[in-house]
Amino acid sequence: MSAESQLAAMAGGxxxxxELLSETRxxxxxxxxxxxxxxxxxFAAAERSATESDRRRAAGEPPRQxxxxxxxxxxxEQTAGMRTTFGSALHADFVPTSDSLVVERLRAAGAVIYGKTNTPEFGTGSHTYNRVFGTTTNPYAPDRSAGGSSGGxxxxxxxxxxxxxDxxxxxxxxxxxxxFCNVVGLRPSAGRVPNWPSDNAWETLSTNGPMGRTVGDTALLLGALxxxxxRAPLGFPEPFDTRIGAHERRLRIGWSRTLDGLEIDPAVTEVLEAHGLxxxxxxxxxxxDEEPELAAADTVFRVMRGIGYARNFxxxxxxxxxxxxxELIANTEAGLQYSLDDYLDAREQRTRVYAGMARLFERIDxxxxxxxxxxPFPAAQHWPREINGVQQPDYLEWMRASWRITVTGFTAISVPCGLSAGGLPVxxxxxAPPRHEARILALAAQFERARPMWRETxxxxxxxTPDRPHREETEALR
Incomplete structure (x- = not known):
């Protein structure tokens, strides 16, 4: 069931x-x-929260989001009274005494928090493994990566x-x-989901955001967060309106196959061309057909991210x-090589990249x-070492289809499109431009209704299928 359907079932009695928590357990x-x-x-704390939710409904109190x-x-994210490791051996036993802002908002909205999802060390990289908990694998292929850093x-x-x-x-x-996992993930505009605590309250490369099995569920969580x-100076003043509207006109959509010359596995392109287009x-x-001018974003991302790692670690x-x-060591050492001039040059180049995207969006929506x-690649690998025969020099290179968009500051959503010939999600x-989450959510909801891939088991x-081979595959990665 979607989260929206679960809420409707609870509202209807x-x-x-x-019961929902018991089924989830x-x-x-x-x-x-x-x-x-x-x-x-x-689960003990979660059972108390679930009981309180049921009491509120029975008492006729207005249900929270x-x-x-x-x-x-x-x-x-720090969770008061619940271990928070950041995926790092340095914090393997850390138990915070306060919640982060995201967790505060989840609790205030009535969510029943029962645990923590796995992440790579300090969120480093798009494959979820660490020394504390091991590797998270893909529900569609348990020998494959679930991606990261929100792989758990x-x-x-x-x-x-x-x-x-979250x-x-x-x-x-x-x-x-x-x-990788056939679900929905939205990168909102910087400030749409405020972040606290943070050492850099003006951070614009990184943002918190919502995930769901459906587009509607994702919009629901965006509204709550x-x-x-x-405590967060970039925060948008008003909560996001979770009602997903319909487009009043046909959209002008640019179709980019390579995001300015990236190597893309033909198996990915095949699914997008056969089903997405x-x-x-x-x-x-x-x-x-449109190819944005994004190659200059590569240096911007590496410099700005690297300097942040150098400062933090x-x-x-x-x-x-x-x-x-x-990976943490390599990125930190790379960051230590950059100068103030490198940072200022990157900041100016980022402005030029944004301006180029703005010009593109004068003719598309x-x-x-x-x-x-x-x-999704084998979970035993740290990252794909080559794409179409082109060597990937480090764990950042293969992720450029996502982080080139990060540099622009535009908002972006990943929506399930289809499965490869081998059954792997794409x-x-x-x-869309900053502050236009409603536009891509509306299009994503349209797309999802036409192709409800989230219903794939x-x-x-x-x-x-017996679960023993799955279990053996997963245990071999730990």
Whole structure:
């Protein structure tokens, strides 16, 4: 069921929050050993929250936005009284005394928090593994990556372990796992979902955002997480209106196959061309071939992200290097090589990249493109080493289909598009200018109605297939 359907069932009295949590716990016991999406739990606290939700409904109190929905929070978000590791051995036993703003808003909206979803070390990279909890794998292929850094969230959604899920996105950490796991992930405009606590309150590369099995569920969570906060200076003042409208006219959609010359696996292109492009045309929109000018975004992202890593983790290299993962070390060392001039040049180049996108959107309303350059890759790999025979020099290179859009500041959503010949999910990325989440949500909802791929059953839930091979595949990765 979608989260919206679960809320309707609870409102109608055919389902209670306690029953929904109990069903979720049974699903957790069945499927989580196969995918390792939920890494910390507190069902006792969740049962108290579910009981309170049922009491409120019985007493006739107005239901809150997420009243009674079971969730698990990404392990980058502080949860008071519940272990928060950030995917790092440095914080393996850390238990915060306060909630992050995202968690505050989930609780205030009536969500029933029962656990934490896995993430790579400090959210580093688009493959979810760490030394604390091991690897999260894909519900559609348990020997494959679930993506990252919100890989635990995406896998949990696909496997039915949560009703909705929070995530965060710097280089595609919402969009890549959504595409890999056949769910929806929205990167909102900077400030739409305020972030606190943060060492950089003016951060614009990274943002929190919503994930769901459906577009409607994703919009529902965006409404609960949005609105301004005095603790976050970039926050939009008003909450997002979760009602998804219809387009009053045909949209002008640009169709980008490579996002300015990226190597894209033909298996990804095949699904997008066979299902994504025809669906947009069948919906009555005008589609033209467009390739945005984005190559300059590569240096911008590497410099700005690298300097952030150098600032945050540079001091750890000397004394605690043995506790850090190879990707974190490599990115921090790269960041330490950049100068103030590099940063200022990158900032100016980012402005030029944005201006180029703004010019493109004078003739289109939405850009449609690949979310990822590859299909979900073997989970035993740290990243794809080559695409179409082209070597990928590090773990950032293969993610450019997502992080080139990050640099622009545009909002983007990953929506399930289809399955490859081998049954692996492929997402389509819909992109619009900042503050136009409503536009891409409306188009995504249209697309989803025409192609309801979210109803595809993941392999780990296919009871006709014995679960022992899945379990063996997953255990081999730990």
């Amino acid at each position: 055919t389902l209670s929050a306690a 049974r699903r957790y016991e069945l499927a989580n050993p196969l995918v390792n999406a939920i890494v910390t739990t507190d 997420l009243e009674g929905l079971p969730v698990a929070v990404k392990d980058l 969230a995406a896998a949990a959604l696909a496997a039915g372990l949560v009703s909705i899920a 995530g965060s996105d710097m280089g595609g950490s919402l969009r890549t796992p959504a595409a 949005s609105a301004g906060s005095d 025809p669906t947009l045309l069948e919906l009555g929109h005008t589609v033209t 540079g001091s750890l290299l000397a004394g605690k290097r043995e506790l850090l993962g190879p 939405v850009l449609a493109a690949p979310v990822t350059a590859v299909l 997402g389509i990325q819909l992109i 993941p392999r780990v839930l296919d009871h006709s």
